[in-house]
Amino acid sequence: MVCQINTHAAYLDPILIRHRPSDLLQILILAQDHYGYIHSDAIDHISAALKLPRSKIEGVAGFYSFLHLQPPGAYRVLFSDNITDRMSGSVALMESMCSQLWVEPGKLSEDNLLSIDTTSCTGMCDQGPAMLVNGLAINRLTQDRANAICELIREQVPVSAWPAVFFSIEDNIQRRDILLDSHFQSGSSLAALLLRGTDETLQQIKASLLRGRGGAGFSSGAKWELCRQAAGDARFVVCNADEGEPGTFKDRVLLNNFADMVFEGMTLCARIIGAKKGFLYLRGEYRYLLNHLQAVLQRRRQQGLLGNDILGHADFNFDIDIHLGAGAYICGEESALIESLEGKRGTPRNRPPFPVTHGYLNMPTVVNNVETFAAASLIALNGGAWYAGIGTGASSGTKILSVSGDCDCPGIYEYPYGVTVAQVLDDCGARDTQAVQISGPSGVCIAPDEFGRRIAFEDIPTAGSFMVFDKTRDMFEVARNFVHFFKHESCGFCTPCRVGTSLLSNMMDKLANGYGSPYDFAEIEKLNALLQSTSHCGLGHSACNPVLETIAKFRPAYDTRLAHKDFVPSFDLDRALSQARQMTGRNDTGAHLERSQD
Amino acid sequence: MINTFTLDGMSIPFSEGQTIIQAAMAAGVYIPHLCFNPQFKPHGSCKLCTVKVNGRQSSSCTHQALSGMVVESNTTQINDERRMLLQMLFVEGNHFCPSCEKSGNCQLQATAYELHMMSPHFDQFFPDRAVDASHPEYLLDFNRCILCSLCVRASRDVDSKNVFALSGRGIKSRLIVNAKSGLLADTDFCGDDKAANVCPVGVILKKRIGFAVPIGQRSFDEQPISASPHPVMKEV
Numbered sequence A: 001m002v003c004q005i006n007t008h009a010a011y012l013d014p015i016l017i018r019h020r021p022s023d024l025l026q027i028l029i030l031a032q033d034h035y036g037y038i039h040s041d042a043i044d045h046i047s048a049a050l051k052l053p054r055s056k057i058e059g060v061a062g063f064y065s066f067l068h069l070q071p072p073g074a075y076r077v078l079f080s081d082n083i084t085d086r087m088s089g090s091v092a093l094m095e096s097m098c099s100q101l102w103v104e105p106g107k108l109s110e111d112n113l114l115s116i117d118t119t120s121c122t123g124m125c126d127q128g129p130a131m132l133v134n135g136l137a138i139n140r141l142t143q144d145r146a147n148a149i150c151e152l153i154r155e156q157v158p159v160s161a162w163p164a165v166f167f168s169i170e171d172n173i174q175r176r177d178i179l180l181d182s183h184f185q186s187g188s189s190l191a192a193l194l195l196r197g198t199d200e201t202l203q204q205i206k207a208s209l210l211r212g213r214g215g216a217g218f219s220s221g222a223k224w225e226l227c228r229q230a231a232g233d234a235r236f237v238v239c240n241a242d243e244g245e246p247g248t249f250k251d252r253v254l255l256n257n258f259a260d261m262v263f264e265g266m267t268l269c270a271r272i273i274g275a276k277k278g279f280l281y282l283r284g285e286y287r288y289l290l291n292h293l294q295a296v297l298q299r300r301r302q303q304g305l306l307g308n309d310i311l312g313h314a315d316f317n318f319d320i321d322i323h324l325g326a327g328a329y330i331c332g333e334e335s336a337l338i339e340s341l342e343g344k345r346g347t348p349r350n351r352p353p354f355p356v357t358h359g360y361l362n363m364p365t366v367v368n369n370v371e372t373f374a375a376a377s378l379i380a381l382n383g384g385a386w387y388a389g390i391g392t393g394a395s396s397g398t399k400i401l402s403v404s405g406d407c408d409c410p411g412i413y414e415y416p417y418g419v420t421v422a423q424v425l426d427d428c429g430a431r432d433t434q435a436v437q438i439s440g441p442s443g444v445c446i447a448p449d450e451f452g453r454r455i456a457f458e459d460i461p462t463a464g465s466f467m468v469f470d471k472t473r474d475m476f477e478v479a480r481n482f483v484h485f486f487k488h489e490s491c492g493f494c495t496p497c498r499v500g501t502s503l504l505s506n507m508m509d510k511l512a513n514g515y516g517s518p519y520d521f522a523e524i525e526k527l528n529a530l531l532q533s534t535s536h537c538g539l540g541h542s543a544c545n546p547v548l549e550t551i552a553k554f555r556p557a558y559d560t561r562l563a564h565k566d567f568v569p570s571f572d573l574d575r576a577l578s579q580a581r582q583m584t585g586r587n588d589t590g591a592h593l594e595r596s597q598d
Numbered sequence B: 001m002i003n004t005f006t007l008d009g010m011s012i013p014f015s016e017g018q019t020i021i022q023a024a025m026a027a028g029v030y031i032p033h034l035c036f037n038p039q040f041k042p043h044g045s046c047k048l049c050t051v052k053v054n055g056r057q058s059s060s061c062t063h064q065a066l067s068g069m070v071v072e073s074n075t076t077q078i079n080d081e082r083r084m085l086l087q088m089l090f091v092e093g094n095h096f097c098p099s100c101e102k103s104g105n106c107q108l109q110a111t112a113y114e115l116h117m118m119s120p121h122f123d124q125f126f127p128d129r130a131v132d133a134s135h136p137e138y139l140l141d142f143n144r145c146i147l148c149s150l151c152v153r154a155s156r157d158v159d160s161k162n163v164f165a166l167s168g169r170g171i172k173s174r175l176i177v178n179a180k181s182g183l184l185a186d187t188d189f190c191g192d193d194k195a196a197n198v199c200p201v202g203v204i205l206k207k208r209i210g211f212a213v214p215i216g217q218r219s220f221d222e223q224p225i226s227a228s229p230h231p232v233m234k235e236v
């Protein structure tokens, strides 16, 4: 393709005119829509227009999995690679599509038409196996559907003309409680806020004992108060809809059905802390929700619930922008998220200072999860005491779980805090359960003798992921999948996590190939200690959890892998010859040294 | 009143705003480090400078000194961890010290000697990284890059050039240069840049002065890195 700079100006200028240089990531996402990748000449144009060096632009683009500096093909197929997708057959489907379309995984096809690869969990675990085609979600893949997709690609039918049913996404709300059953009227919480007053509403949020739903469980009232008190010329409200923890999909459902509650929670927060501007950071995998969310924002502006003079109050001005992510789990970490909002590589910041005092543009910023803001709306409406009366003493209110894996009814379940794991398993129709992974790969793996434990900050805290494994599942492969996830998602900033996640994933692959020895367990313990104590952020701290937990609780799954009771060298001469065998098309005994068959 | 904290039992004075490593260096106490250089804003990525502050691990290059804090650095446990971090850096890249022009002046190598690292321990990754010899006077051997970002900071903050940047993510992170061709020759890099003289390892090398100072007489051959962490390199 021969491209002149001015051909790029034609589609870039309308994008550039609407954005500031600090929106670089958003600019790159939109710029990529034109050719499916960011053309080298387009970077010249962006660089000149924004007065940003090319090295910075390429550095940012290179960080995000969904941005490409080289053509990835007209059809870019990405299979969601969560363990739940694998359990429902994604590996075989991907192999089948690769062979039908004559393409190697991760490589561009010879005719430059397509590429097929894996991506981290796309948040569709209740309706997997799932994939993204040119960024759009297709779920419930079957062999028939995969064949049909191959045909559409071969015929070069544009994705916009593919059958609409391929792109249908279900909510699967299986159990409703105070939040999902609230029949929320948009504007009602803001009216309650204005009636009660800002200070008193903050007191209600504090009295509700609401704690963050995104993982860390920090007191939301305390966070809002700290931000309100922090010095700064401007303040910001950020809603974290990055939802990258494998097995989590409740924010997707909340944004699809309860967006008003979420935006209203953000607006409450803005009034309380004194912010004029808010952001929803929406993971790139959920881009299909963008039009819907923009429409809700627009309606709220028309209703006087956003924009200037909210509900007629001259000093109440607040609006919300949506920023898209581009395939980087680490951007769920709040300081990395803020870097990404500022158009940078999503690298976690040095903390302290924390976002409440030095967040977006170094100004005081509240970052909360989608569910936290929705809960805040309910609290403003119904009062703190009401909310604090639900759940357990240390964990007020309800928690929305994303249930997936081996059960009859995967989907969204809202429970008051304190529900037992056994109760959830019973409700979702799980049988012969061997293990439950709670709060995703970063969380805990629970064996049957612990099913009496409770979902609560004081027992099992969770961001919502609840993956069920029955007795037929191999818990070693579960852990190996999680370790690969961490390796893929490590931001690479700090040495222990950047290199350690690769070392760990190599060790698990070595065990999987039958070359493990008990010595490897000691090595994993050592790596874990190092990552726990020296990593820069939570990703590195928890990267070894899945392996340690499964070694402790499901040791037989590892023991069967130990070909050797003692140390064996990790280098396998015969395996090293496999490439030569592939190239020469040989697999006879003469082409082998002693051990493995390919 | 002078502010002080204790570091391995020693009393270390500090001024407002100093980080632990800055105060320690000023007091002549060595804490191992690679991505820190006193002339630049601390970065906090290599984690070699990890210490225990009041019992909790933290990076001493970014951790603000506070009066009365108790810091441990030179302990068996922390040095074991630092050695593992060094081993990780060695296996992540391709470091063949005997044939490297930076040998003896290299902070990675010197720190490994300092911490008695005897072997790389882990399996080598042997990454495939091309050398950039396009520039008439300078060579970039990315095989040795430890992603400390000192050249990035120097070029951006001191030279105002942005010749270098980090790209990629995770284990695929890599250093890039500011040129459409991807080649150093097509940037405005020059030998007088601060960025030309800050690499702690052997990536950014001046051409045609190879081994002018014989191995054995180089900075860290003469005294260990703990005695002089940032020696001025001998010019020829």
Ligand SMILES: Cc1cc2nc3c(=O)[nH]c(=O)nc-3n(C[C@H](O)[C@H](O)[C@H](O)COP(=O)(O)O)c2cc1C
Pocket (backbone or CB within 6 Å): A211, A212, A213, A214, A215, A216, A217, A218, A240, A241, A242, A243, A244, A245, A329, A330, A331, A332, A333, A334, A335, A367, A368, A369, A370, A372, A537, A538, A539
């Ligand atoms: C590696 C990592 C990933 C995270 N991902 C998310 C996420 O996807 N969504 C989220 O709300 N919080 C995530 N968090 C937690 C955020 O850093 C932050 O604590 C949270 O958004 C605060 O909101 P909350 O108090 O309402 O929970 C993540 C943290 C880490 C360390």
Ligand code: SF4
Pocket (backbone or CB within 6 Å): A330, A347, A348, A489, A490, A491, A492, A493, A494, A495, A497, A498, A535, A536, A537, A538, A539, A540, A541
């Ligand atoms: S722990 Fe991992 S994800 Fe976090 S900063 Fe370090 S490399 Fe990045």
Ligand code: SF4
Pocket (backbone or CB within 6 Å): B144, B145, B146, B147, B148, B149, B150, B151, B152, B164, B175, B198, B199, B200, B201, B203, B204
């Ligand atoms: S080239 Fe040298 S200074 Fe630059 S990041 Fe790599 S190791 Fe650090």
Ligand code: FES
Pocket (backbone or CB within 6 Å): B032, B033, B034, B035, B036, B043, B044, B045, B046, B047, B048, B049, B050, B059, B060, B061, B062
């Ligand atoms: S010197 Fe502190 S992290 Fe590198």
